[in-house]
Amino acid sequence: MESRDAVRGYYDAIDGGDYDRLHALLAPGFVQERPDRTLAGRDEFVRFMRDERPRTDTEHVVETMGVSGDGKTVFARGRLLGGDGETLFGFVDVHRVGAEGIESLATYTD
Template sequence: MDRYDAVERYYHAIDADEYEELRALLADDFVHDRGDMRLDGADAFVAFMRDDRPDTETSHELTAIYESDAGVAAEGTLRRASGEPMFSFVDTFRFENEKLYALTTYTHPA
C-alpha cells in the first residue's frame, strides 16, 4: 500500500467506524495535533475517534490529495449525516515505516 492509499483508507476507516483498520494504519507513537488539542499515541487517538468525538455521524469529502517526499496532504470538507458542511480542512500526514506517525489538522469554518 502506498502513502496515497493509506490516506484514503484512513478517512474510510473513520467514516465507516472501522477502528481496527484505523489502528492498523497508525504507528504506535502516532501524534495528532489539531491546534485546540493534541493526542499522543495511536491507542489514545483511536479511543478518541471511537468514544469521544462530539459527532460520529460524519463523512469526509476529499477534494484533493497532494503527495511529496515530505508526506501527504489531504484537502476536503467534513459533513454531517445530513450533508451539511461542518468545516473545511487540510490534513498533513507524515509517515514512518509505511505507517502514519504524525497528523496535523488545519480547519476553516464552513
C-alpha cells in the same frame, strides 16, 4: 502500502467506524495536532475517535490530495460533512507516513 493509500484508508476507516483498521494504519507513536487539542499515541487517538468525539455521523470529502516528492508526506484538503450532508468545516490535513504507518497528522480547519 503506498502513502496515498494509507491516508485514503484513514478517512475510510474513520467514516466507516472501522477502528481496528484505523489502529492498523497508524504507527504506535502516532500524534495528531489539531486546533483544539493534541492526541498522542495510536491507542489514545483511536479511543478518542471511537468513544469521545462529539459527532460520529460524519463523512470526510477529500477534494484534493497530494504527495511530497519523497512520498512520505500526504496533503489532503476537503470538507467534513455531518450526517445530514451539511458542511461542518473545511480542513487541510498533513499526514506524515513511515514504515510503521501514519506517524503524525497536523489538522488545520476553517
